[in-house]
Amino acid sequence: MYDQLKxxxxxxxxxxxxxxxxxxxxxxxxxxxxxEGRQYVGSAYGADSLFQRWKTYVETKxxxxxxxxxxxxxxxxxxxxxxxxxLQVIPKTILQKEVIDLENLYKEKLGTRLANGLNEN
Numbered sequence: 001m002y003d004q005l006k007x008x009x010x011x012x013x014x015x016x017x018x019x020x021x022x023x024x025x026x027x028x029x030x031x032x033x034x035x036e037g038r039q040y041v042g043s044a045y046g047a048d049s050l051f052q053r054w055k056t057y058v059e060t061k062x063x064x065x066x067x068x069x070x071x072x073x074x075x076x077x078x079x080x081x082x083x084x085x086x087l088q089v090i091p092k093t094i095l096q097k098e099v100i101d102l103e104n105l106y107k108e109k110l111g112t113r114l115a116n117g118l119n120e121n
Contacts, residue, residue, distance in 0.1 A: 001034075001080070001081070001082065001084075002057075002058075002079050002080055002082045002084070004082060005057070005058060005084050006058045007056060008015070009051075009054060009055050009058045009079070010058070012105045012107055013110075014113060019051055022049065022050040022051035023048045023049055023050070023051040023052075024055065024092070025049060025050065025090060025091065025092060026042070026043070026045040026049050026050070026087075026089075026090040026091070026094060026099050027049065027050045027057045027086050027087075027088060027089050027090055028042070028043050028045050028087045028088040028089060028090070028091055028102050028103050028106050029041070029050065029084060029085060029086050029089050030042075030045070030046065030084075030085045030086075030092050030110070031055075031057075031068075031083070031085075031105075031118070032082070032083045032084050032085065033071075033078055033081055033082055033083075033085065033118070034081040034082075034083055035075070035078050035081040036078075037116075038071070038116055038117060038118050039110055039112050039118060040065065040067075040068060040112060040117070040118035041087070041103060041106045041110060041112045041119055042063070042065070042103065042120055043099050043100060043103035044108075045090075045094075045096050045099040045101070049092065050086070053121055054084060055084075057082075059083070061079040062079070063080055064121045065119075065120065067116075067118050067119060067120040068118055071083070071100055087106055088102065088106075092100065096121070107119050
């Protein structure tokens with residue numbers, strides 16, 4: 001849940017092992033809004049990878065994703081019911097294009113670009 005993720009991201013000393021683990025791999029992740037069951041698939045492949053990506057969600061609530069921004073304008077408190085999951089852990093040696101290809105595969109399989117999903121692209 002969002003509030004648990006915020007606690008992990010905000011408490012570097014307590015969750016140092018989590019921070020290190022989230023920074024050490026690329027990943028495909030899923031955000032599920034438990035209020036309506038809508039889903040968003042994303043990927044993390046930057047320098048601090050999944051840690052940095054999820055930190056952005058903690059800071060913005062929407063991760064700067066167009067459809068999530070619109071969704072939270074309509075339902076401003078729903079982010080508290082966002083559940084964050086890792087769908088696939090990927091070694092940092094993989095190319096960015098390969099990570100994006102995997103992300104797109106998950107979007108197709110889970111239908112997150114459809115009307116009930118939260119992916120714009």
